[in-house]
Amino acid sequence: MTYDLIIIGAGPAGISAAVYAVRQRLNMLIISKDIGGQVAKKAVDIENYPGFDKISGSELVELYQKQLKANNLLVQQDEVLGIQKKDGIFFVSTKSKKVYESISVIITSGAESKLINVPGEEEFSGKGVSYCSLCDGPIFKDKIVAVVGGGNNGFESALFLSNYVKKIFILEFSDKVKADQENQDLVFKNKNIEVITNAKVVKIEGKVFVNSITYEDLKNNKEITLEVNGVFVEIGYTPSTLFVGDLVDLNEKGEIVFDPENLKTKTPGLFSAGDCNVSKYKQIVMASGEGAKAALSAYEYIKRNK
Ligand SMILES: Cc1cc2nc3c(=O)[nH]c(=O)nc-3n(C[C@H](O)[C@H](O)[C@H](O)COP(=O)(O)OP(=O)(O)OC[C@H]3O[C@@H](n4cnc5c(N)ncnc54)[C@H](O)[C@@H]3O)c2cc1C
Structure with missing residues (x-):
């Protein structure tokens, strides 16, 4: 047929x-x-x-x-x-x-x-871990969030989120961000966004919802924990x-x-x-x-x- x-x-x-x-x-x-x-x-x-x-x-x-x-x-x-x-x-x-x-x-x-495959990612998916800032950004009004990924996806997500949340950390694995210059200019002049490079995400923790993200500072070989209410994985x-x-x-x-x-x-x-x-x-x-x-x-x- x-x-x-x-x-x-x-x-x-x-x-x-x-x-x-x-x-x-x-x-x-x-x-x-x-x-x-x-x-x-x-x-x-x-x-x-x-x-x-x-x-x-x-x-x-x-x-x-x-x-x-x-x-x-x-x-x-x-x-x-x-x-x-x-x-x-x-x-x-x-x-x-x-x-x-x-x-x-x-x-x-x-x-x-794409997933970051770290402990806590799956457990807190939908409970603070999101893969879509356009979809879930407004839920995090006045909260603190981390965006994983320093490419255009991550930078544009952070710019969108800055309309709602009070503080954003962008965590980028390599020593340089990969976003276009235009996105970089917008992000770097936004006082609510902090870009952290050489940051390898290690785990996401919380109780019912996310309350922290830990990354390894690859330059200094030490682990740093940030208190956040949400994690946006924006690596494509x-x-x-x-x-x-x-x-x-x-x-x-x-x-x-x-x-x-x-x-x-x-x-x-x-x-x-x-x-x-x-x-x-x-x-x-x-x-x-x-x-x-x-x-x-x-x-x-x-x-x-x-
Ligand atoms: C966690 C999350 C939250 C989201 N929240 C929102 C939101 O709030 N608002 C919004 O507008 N968008 C949201 N999105 C985005 C939205 O879900 C997608 O844009 C939308 O689902 C895309 O639809 P699609 O039909 O193109 O693809 P998909 O939804 O990916 O559907 C693809 C289909 O193809 C099937 N398929 C794939 N490969 C094969 C194959 N080889 N053989 C047979 N079948 C196959 C799959 O099983 C599936 O049924 C979200 C996405 C995610 C992941």
Whole structure:
């Protein structure tokens, strides 16, 4: 059987693509490792999604599931390992050794935040440890926080957080920060932000919530503990794009290069949306928007190629 469309991933981008595709009466298959993607991992409430003052990750995932069911959409729980295109047809192979065929494919496989892998990181995730300052910054109003990472991610997070928190420590492992000069200028003139280089994070501690972060001062070989209420890990993302092969171009971070107008990749019929794409901001509302756009573009393609 050849589907009109295969959607890979069932996070916000994939769900949104599916909801739009079903309205175009496309015969589709959704293949995903889970439902909800990063939203399912969200431990504190989402406060920046239109229509909701607050909603927890698990509540939003439940609503996704209800919407899929209402549209008779099933998610094939599996992991995609490869995609090939031959004679105008895509062949999507999975871990369970199945191969599915379709006229068009939308990749919405998302990304995962890089971890620092220190004691306390997992234990306090959602209890003071966050991977998204844009999402969780306002929760730390008037508190003291550490931002781990002295690149653009870390510096831009610190600048955003400075609108809310009273003190920010940026901890950078190497002896120099890597942020652009423009970000450095803004950070270094902000009195509430202190940049500490040669700082290797050793552990995060607390009771119910985070109350300190300890780093090794690599210059003086001693451990220093800072009392903080929150730790923002801002050392980048790993996009889930390894399985795509050479059907798409990837940037240096492994994100998919796409046309923002129509979500096309370099391969006709192959679209991509959400956090797996090259993008500065990674948010639910943006991934959802791209998913919708990709489905409408895929529909146009399928109409012409069926
Ligand atoms: C802790 C945390 C808190 C956040 N808080 C907020 C917030 O408050 N507000 C906000 O707007 N954003 C928030 N974000 C960001 C937001 O969750 C993401 O931007 C959004 O989930 C991206 O959606 P996506 O569908 O592109 O990717 P993802 O959510 O990453 O979903 C990707 C999907 O693809 C599947 N997948 C991956 N690889 C494969 C494969 N090979 N085969 C099959 N399936 C695959 C995954 O299982 C998953 O279902 C947060 C992120 C994190 C990690």
